[in-house]
Every structure is written in structure tokens, then in C-alpha cells.
Amino acid sequence: IISISGVEQARQVAGVQNVILTRGVNEIIPSMTSNVDKAGHIIATGETLVAAEQAAALAREQIEILVDDAYSIEWKQVEEQARIRFTDQVCWVCKVCDGTNCASGVPGMGGVGNMTTFQENSRALQRLKIQPQYIRNELEMVSTAIELFGHSFDMPIMAAPMTGAVTNMKGAVSEYDFALMILRACRSAGSIGWVGDGASPEKFDVILKALEQVDGFGVAILKPRADDPEMVRRFQLAEERNVLAVGMDIDAISFKTMRLRNQRTAARGVDRLKQLREATNLPFVLKGVMTPSDAEAAIAAGVDVIVVSNHGGRVLDDMPGTADVLPSIVRQVKGRIPVLVDGGIRSGRDVFKMLAFGANAVLVGRMVAIAAAKTVPFVFYCIVIIVS
Structure with a gap:
């Protein structure tokens, strides 16, 4: 109580x-x-x-x-409920979520191909070891708060943009409930949820409705559709809902579900990307940066925030883990814009490693998706337990 x-x-x-x-x-x-x-x-x-x-x-x-609905929740309870909702055709909800024993690929909760990129995200973090310093002065204050998009958040941990509750989760939860759960739970935890428009064109309307329920308190990330006017229209509709930021996941140009839905995508150079960026007054995020050269190009296009990401291993196999490429990208950016990262983050230790390598904040995907198979308190608990 x-x-x-x-x-x-x-x-x-x-x-x-x-x-x-x-x-x-x-x-x-x-x-x-x-x-x-x-x-x-x-x-x-x-x-x-x-x-x-x-x-x-x-x-x-x-x-x-x-009351604090998340007080008595344990992660074991979250896993058990997710297994019931997902069934063995979607996700085993393994004790260690590292892509070595997935029940499904793409579509589904796993990765593409042999899932080596999915696995490499986890391996890259596992290779990093923490060396503590115990002989030091006592810290007077410890804060996990950050500033991003002109707002203050209690933690550098946010929910990654995810859609496809029907396609990837076999309808374990509706698209609307999935988005709304994440948005509400993140806001309650002092964080912010990110949402995506997915491959199916109609899913964008669903996330707009969910954003309306939280007064726009979220970040909308769109697939790189080939139709520039349609992209601009979607940015403007999101802006009308008072979202904090909009953006695009550039690595989804070869996303399997986009092909399955006959949705044309397009790679964009600096000039074309800059035109899209200038179509909105909101902070603009580019997700899917994996090289220093792409980071530099994003800055040249006027991007406000980049996310180091390989889409959780769901777009291309045999890519490096995000923890391996993060340091070189941070060095290239040199603090000019915030650098966020996702990929294989399952614990507070993983968050700590990414922050130590220069990330301003992290995005968590699969753990949040597992928690969102049930209720808002489960998602809230998922975020809070990583912070603690």
C-alpha cells in the first residue's frame, strides 16, 4: 500500500x-x-x-x-505467464534469451537466418567484464536521471519500438493493447515507451490511438517506406498527437515482414534524408546505425539522436553485436548528438556496460515484449527491476 x-x-x-x-x-x-x-x-x-x-x-x-501493482511480482511469474500466452510456436521464454534456442524466427520472436546476429548481441555483452573499484570515497548522490528530447527521465532505460503483436506473437495480445501497455508502463516508471508503425499499413492508425491515450507521451519510429510524401504525412500525424520525437529505422529496408506485406522501402542518401528530417519540427531519431560513417552521415542530415542497432538480429545475419561497434561510433560522434543503443540487453549489468561505452541511454526490446504478454504492472516491473 x-x-x-x-x-x-x-x-x-x-x-x-x-x-x-x-x-x-x-x-x-x-x-x-x-x-x-x-x-x-x-x-x-x-x-x-x-x-x-x-x-x-x-x-x-x-x-x-x-497500491504498487508490481510489488509482489517476480520475473519467474512473468516468464510463466508469457509461456502460456505465447505457446511453443512463438517463444520458449528461455532462462537465457540469447538466440540459441528460439521457437520461431521472423515472423516470430527470434532472428533471421541462423540467428548469428541475435546471438552476437548477447556474446558481445558477455565478453565485457566489470572491474569494480572498492577503495574510493563514498558517493554522496547517485542518480540514473537523464535529459533527452527536451524532457527529464528517471532512468536511461526505455522500451524499444515494437509492433507485430499479431504477426510475431500469434495474437497473444492485440496490437493496440501491446502499444498502450508499453506506453503506460514506461511513463509510470519514469521512462518513455517507443512505438513503431510496423509492416502492415493499418498498424500506424493503431499506434496513433494508443499515443492519444497517453497524450502523446512516446516516440514514434517509422519504417523506411519508399513513398516520401507518405512518410511526411505520418510524421505530421504523429506530431499532431504531441509525441516527443519521431524517427525512422533505416535498417528495415530489407526487413522480411515488409516484403511479406508488399511494402516498398528505400535507402536514402544524406540529401533525401535531410528533406525528411526537415518535414517535422520534432526531434528526429535515426535507428539502425552500425558504423561511424553512417553516424557522421546522420549528423550531416540534421538527425538529432541516433540509435546503434542491428534490429535485434531480425534483419540481417552475420552482423557484429552492437556492444562491439558502439565505442567507435561514440568516438566518431564526439558528443554532438545523443547516442542510444539496443541489442541483447537483459539486465542492469548490460545497461551499465553500454553506458560505460558511451551510450546516453538504452532501448530494451524482448524483455519488455515478454512482460507485455500479460499486463501493465508486468511491464512496469520489467523496467524497474533492470534499473534496480
Whole structure:
């Protein structure tokens, strides 16, 4: 229990004799097995049973108990629920999510080809070891807060843009619920959710509806469709929803699901990319940068933020892990724009390694997708547990 309010107002309701609380702030409300487990009781009287019940109901309306829904959640519980939702045709929800034993590829939750890029993301992080320094002065303050897109966030951890709940997850959750869960959970955790428009043209309308429910508090990343006017139209529609930033994942030009949906994509040089960037007043993100030269070209095109990403190994096999290429890209950028990264991030240790190599923040995909197979509190817990 985080807070309790309205108790005195409840006691003032006509017919209410007393309000008795059995739980207080910082205590836990257990699962209900009997009346003894209730958080409180209302004693009410009336000339008739109906009158007494109405008084008790009115008193209950005055009381608000705010609870932390994620408090009692354990990651094992998240995994078990995801296995039920996904089935063995989508994702095994392995203890170690590293692409070595996936139930599906693309479409699905796995990677393309032999999944070597998916696996290399994990290997690149595993090769990095942490050497702590214990003999030092005590730190007076530790903060995980960051500034990005003109806003402050409590943590440098955000949900990566994901779509295809029907295509990739066999309908374990609807496209709308998937996007809305992530957006709401990230905002509650002091972070921000990113959403993508996916291969199917109609999915863009779905994410717009989800963004409307959170007053635009999200980042919209679009596939690199060949039709520039359509790209501009989508940027403008996202801007009308007051999103914090828009962008494009350039590596999706050869994304398998785009081909399956007959959606034409196009590679863009600096000049054409600059024209797209100038079509919106919002911060512009380019996701899919894997080389220093692409990072430099992005800056020349006026991009505000880049994301070092190989699309989680879902576009091209035999690519390097993002942790391996991140340092050279950070050196090339030299602090001119923020550099974010995704790929294989499963724990706070992985986040720490990416930050140590110069990333301003990280995006987490598959762990969030696993949590989003159930409820908002599960996604909230997923983000908070990585931070802690």
C-alpha cells in the first residue's frame, strides 16, 4: 500500500457507524481467502437492509487505496505467464534469451537466418567484464536521471519500438493493447515507451490511438517506406498527437515482414534524408546505425539522436553485436548528438556496460515484449527491476 485517503470522509457518511482498516501504508494486501484478508471493514446501519448497503457503498466510494501493482511480482511469474500466452510456436521464454534456442524466427520472436546476429548481441555483452573499484570515497548522490528530447527521465532505460503483436506473437495480445501497455508502463516508471508503425499499413492508425491515450507521451519510429510524401504525412500525424520525437529505422529496408506485406522501402542518401528530417519540427531519431560513417552521415542530415542497432538480429545475419561497434561510433560522434543503443540487453549489468561505452541511454526490446504478454504492472516491473 502506497497511500490511503478518504477514510474520514467515509466516516461522515450518514448511516456509517465506523470504518476499520486492517492494513496501513507500506503493508501488503494479501490474496483474498476470507473476510479476514480484507484491507478494511465498514459498519453501516439503516432503517432497511437496502439503506444500510447504500450507506456502505457510498462510504467505499470515498476511500482510495493506492497500491504498487508490481510489488509482489517476480520475473519467474512473468516468464510463466508469457509461456502460456505465447505457446511453443512463438517463444520458449528461455532462462537465457540469447538466440540459441528460439521457437520461431521472423515472423516470430527470434532472428533471421541462423540467428548469428541475435546471438552476437548477447556474446558481445558477455565478453565485457566489470572491474569494480572498492577503495574510493563514498558517493554522496547517485542518480540514473537523464535529459533527452527536451524532457527529464528517471532512468536511461526505455522500451524499444515494437509492433507485430499479431504477426510475431500469434495474437497473444492485440496490437493496440501491446502499444498502450508499453506506453503506460514506461511513463509510470519514469521512462518513455517507443512505438513503431510496423509492416502492415493499418498498424500506424493503431499506434496513433494508443499515443492519444497517453497524450502523446512516446516516440514514434517509422519504417523506411519508399513513398516520401507518405512518410511526411505520418510524421505530421504523429506530431499532431504531441509525441516527443519521431524517427525512422533505416535498417528495415530489407526487413522480411515488409516484403511479406508488399511494402516498398528505400535507402536514402544524406540529401533525401535531410528533406525528411526537415518535414517535422520534432526531434528526429535515426535507428539502425552500425558504423561511424553512417553516424557522421546522420549528423550531416540534421538527425538529432541516433540509435546503434542491428534490429535485434531480425534483419540481417552475420552482423557484429552492437556492444562491439558502439565505442567507435561514440568516438566518431564526439558528443554532438545523443547516442542510444539496443541489442541483447537483459539486465542492469548490460545497461551499465553500454553506458560505460558511451551510450546516453538504452532501448530494451524482448524483455519488455515478454512482460507485455500479460499486463501493465508486468511491464512496469520489467523496467524497474533492470534499473534496480
